[in-house]
Amino acid sequence: MNSSPASVRRVEPLALDWRSVRWDGGIFDTARRPFTAVVEGTIRLPQYLVLATLQGGAEALAVRAECGHRYRGPERAGAVSIVIPNCERRLQMTGVRAHWASLAIDAAAFGDSIGQTCASNIDDAFLFALLSEMERLHAQDGTLDASYCEAMSLAVVQHLQHRHLARAAVSPQRDFGLPRWQLRRIEEYVEGNLGRVIRIADLAGLCGCSAAHFHRAFRRTCGMTPLEFINHRRVRRAVAILQAEPAVTVAELAERVGYTSPNYFARLFRRLVGIGPGRYGESG
Numbered sequence: 001m002n003s004s005p006a007s008v009r010r011v012e013p014l015a016l017d018w019r020s021v022r023w024d025g026g027i028f029d030t031a032r033r034p035f036t037a038v039v040e041g042t043i044r045l046p047q048y049l050v051l052a053t054l055q056g057g058a059e060a061l062a063v064r065a066e067c068g069h070r071y072r073g074p075e076r077a078g079a080v081s082i083v084i085p086n087c088e089r090r091l092q093m094t095g096v097r098a099h100w101a102s103l104a105i106d107a108a109a110f111g112d113s114i115g116q117t118c119a120s121n122i123d124d125a126f127l128f129a130l131l132s133e134m135e136r137l138h139a140q141d142g143t144l145d146a147s148y149c150e151a152m153s154l155a156v157v158q159h160l161q162h163r164h165l166a167r168a169a170v171s172p173q174r175d176f177g178l179p180r181w182q183l184r185r186i187e188e189y190v191e192g193n194l195g196r197v198i199r200i201a202d203l204a205g206l207c208g209c210s211a212a213h214f215h216r217a218f219r220r221t222c223g224m225t226p227l228e229f230i231n232h233r234r235v236r237r238a239v240a241i242l243q244a245e246p247a248v249t250v251a252e253l254a255e256r257v258g259y260t261s262p263n264y265f266a267r268l269f270r271r272l273v274g275i276g277p278g279r280y281g282e283s284g
Contacts, residue, residue, distance in 0.1 A: 007046060009043050011042075012039070013036060015032060028103055031099075033098050035095075036096045037096075044088040048084060054099045054101055054135060057077050068117060069120070080128055116165075137264070157211075194258050203218075242280050250265070
């Protein structure tokens, strides 16, 4: 019986101020490393791993991966690396001082797209900006909302598929819109689950398609992303709750409409309604 290779993410000495957020389908990590003369490690994960050096870097980086990828040179701020699933990547860095962030995404989210080799120290403004923004929000709020994380992961999947990964030899799905019956099913599901985590993958399952195809088809049909649709419905429900219960706290309100981060919810509410939830309750 075949077994998957053991998962390894060991880079020593350990970085400091390590912060991590997990959700169904991915993991976001960020940490800082003070000046360290030599850093060595091995990475082998079942997920696709995207890493970005947000600040600092290393005087020298040497990488050897099982897929045949090799890199030798400096590591600089703004650089992005990609590690494909179940590929052992050994690294050694010297003269290191860095702040980094990474996003691990389940391989199943990529469908028929396959990565041929890893990549090190490449330029990718989109991936760097996305990981930088996730780190900024996490530092600001102390957490990341699960729906937001899933949407960002899906954006990374689509970006990697179009720019960095090879497409398997299968007939591609055409990006038709969603029929009316599927939209009704999606709307009913969202309305019935506003207080819970709503996964894009679950919505796609209702339509019998992949998450990436569903995301494109939904946007083509509705003129907004699934996350934007969910956010509008949640804020609409929050407004109804505030009208009935003006004294409800922002934290309780956020939880009742499915947000794990009250700050993230408050910013969305303010953007969509034009006033914060706290002030809305006071004015009601």
